[in-house]
Amino acid sequence: MFPNVDWQIMMEQTWETLYMTLVAGVATFVIGLALGLILYITNESLLLKNRPIYVFVSAIVNVFRSIPFIILIILLIPFTLFLLGTMLGSTAALPALIIGAAPFYARMVELALREVDRGVIEAAESMGATKWQIIYKVLIPEALPAIVSGLTVTIVAIVGYTAMAGVVGGGGLGNLAFLEGFQRSQNDVTFVATVLILIIVFVIQFIGDRLVTKIDKRSA
Template sequence: MLTTMFPNVDWEDMWEATVETLYMTVISVGATFILGIILGLLLFLTGKRNLWQNKAIHSVIAGFVNIFRSIPFIILIILLVPFTTWLIGTMLGANAALPALIIGAAPFYARMVEIALREIDKGVIEAAKSMGATDGQIIYKVLLPESLPALISGITVTAIALISYIAMAGVVGAGGLGTLAYLDGFQRYQNDVTFVATVIILIIVFIIQWIGDFLTQQTDKR
């Protein structure tokens, strides 16, 4: 039945493209989460009236975040061609897309982390200080746990944005469903290939959104 409905779809190629897309998603989301948390914490902690207040360091980190989250992703891929080629050895394939994906998404998520940390009641932080908590204890036992629902919600939004980045990266040969939809679907006028690839991408997005919403509800203490 599927063969009749979608005569141009090679289901083995579609499966391989789906696996590549999932691979890029998992790796890039994981790396973005870690780097985004680090950058977001540094933005928050070095800000005015915070634990590590330092205007110079804050300005440098904020500048880096603002620059890289403002560059359109397709342009960022082109700008990072020399770096990616040096790091990976090629500009083609799933691994070659990862540097641009991570560098493009981590600053975006870092701002979400900073916003989540700003929403924490200052009284909670002051109470921890008054009880003699170290900076490390405040970070790991106050800041991160208190902001966890917002952090999960933020990485969910970022993960969905990464899915669109991955699809765009397919246009320049990154592999995955984006490449299949562009090369086999668009360029060969095989609309059924493009349609099936799009449906699979939508399913991945819906699953990520459901997982993110579930985890956010489970960690929200309110």
């Protein structure tokens, strides 16, 4: 059915896609969570409100979140070359993947924290909790389902980013679909690569939904 598909190469490129998604996803979670917390606490009068810091961080997040990913990859080529010495391969795609996804996730974290009832924060403060205790014992646990749900959406977006990165030599299934499928008019290669990307997305969404459900049950 798929005469042009080299299954060994297809599996290798699948692992490259998974590698980029996993590494970029972990880095995005750490950086995005930190940025989201900064955005929230510097804009909340009950915590560490600091308008100049909020405006500065918010501007950075907005700039990188607004740049289309394919353009961001091109803009980051000098930085990637300086950092890694090459712009080709799955590892070389990581800086663009992380810089492209982290600001998006940061906004989702900020929105998740804003959904926490302000009365819960006031209650914790009245009981003598410090600012940092409120953050890691009240805010994060209360917002955890939304934080995990936002991470799932972001990782799914990262899978899409890896496909776009493949167009400029980033490796993975996107690179295979473009070079072997599109440029050589081998539609079966493009089809199989697309199906594998869809399977990855479905698995990520399933795992994310199950985690959110478990967290909701524990907090209920």
